[in-house]
Amino acid sequence: MRLQGTSFVLLPHLGPILVWLFTRNHMSGWCEGPRMLSWCPLHKVLLLVQTIIYSIVGYASYLVWKDLRGGSGWPLALPLGLYAVQLTISWTVLVLFFIVHNPGLALLHLLLLYGLVVSTALIWHPINKLAALLLLPYLAWLTVTAALTYHLWRDSLCPVHQPPPTEKSD
Numbered sequence: 109m110r111l112q113g114t115s116f117v118l119l120p121h122l123g124p125i126l127v128w129l130f131t132r133n134h135m136s137g138w139c140e141g142p143r144m145l146s147w148c149p150l151h152k153v154l155l156l157v158q159t160i161i162y163s164i165v166g167y168a169s170y171l172v173w174k175d176l177r178g179g180s181g182w183p184l185a186l187p188l189g190l191y192a193v194q195l196t197i198s199w200t201v202l203v204l205f206f207i208v209h210n211p212g213l214a215l216l217h218l219l220l221l222y223g224l225v226v227s228t229a230l231i232w233h234p235i236n237k238l239a240a241l242l243l244l245p246y247l248a249w250l251t252v253t254a255a256l257t258y259h260l261w262r263d264s265l266c267p268v269h270q271p272p273p274t275e276k277s278d
Contacts, residue, residue, distance in 0.1 A: 112170065112178065113167070113174075116167065116169050117163050117166040117170065119169075120165055120166045120195055120198075121162050121163075123195065123199030124158060124159075124162065124199070127199070127203060130207060131206045131207055157249060158249075161245055161246050161249050164245060164246070165242065165243065168232070168240075168243060169239070171239040172187050172188065172191075172232050172236050176235060186231060187228070187232055190227060190228050190231055193224060194224040197217055197220055197221045201217045201218055204217060205257065211264060212264075214257050215254060215257045215258055218250060218254045222247065222250050222251075222254065225250065226247070228243060229244075229247075
């Protein structure tokens with residue numbers, strides 16, 4: 109893989125790195141305490157999965173770029189333009205969730221992102237079948253992320269759904 113391939117793999121990580129720089133002191137406890145869901149993955153697991161998924165998606169975009177003979181121009185406009193919009197929405201979800209602390213708006217963006225990823229897979233399939241298939245783990249990850257976000261949003265609106273505070277005995 110040439111320098112371009114490495115660039116494509118690293119590009120999706122730009123947004124999460126910037127969000128981390130602004131929120132690194134506030135991210136570790138995002139799914140802990142009274143809002144903890146029994147099926148919520150550990151923070152480090154979330155970061156690992158996110159890193160792997162973004163790398164896979166970046167590599168898939170490189171495959172599409174390479175199969176369309178690289179460079180720029182109209183043949184790349186739709187497949188990689190849609191991917192660029194998808195990346196932007198993905199990064200926006202991180203901002204809405206970790207900086208703005210608005211899980212409801214983040215959930216709406218996740219649903220939009222899900223549709224964009226499906227559309228991207230359909231556009232990429234005739235160009236490079238492997239690239240389209242590499243988006244499937246991303247769709248699975250978005251399903252988990254949307255479920256977590258939905259529960260956090262619901263709990264913030266409806267205190268009835270929040271777990272009762274635990275009493276500590278002295």
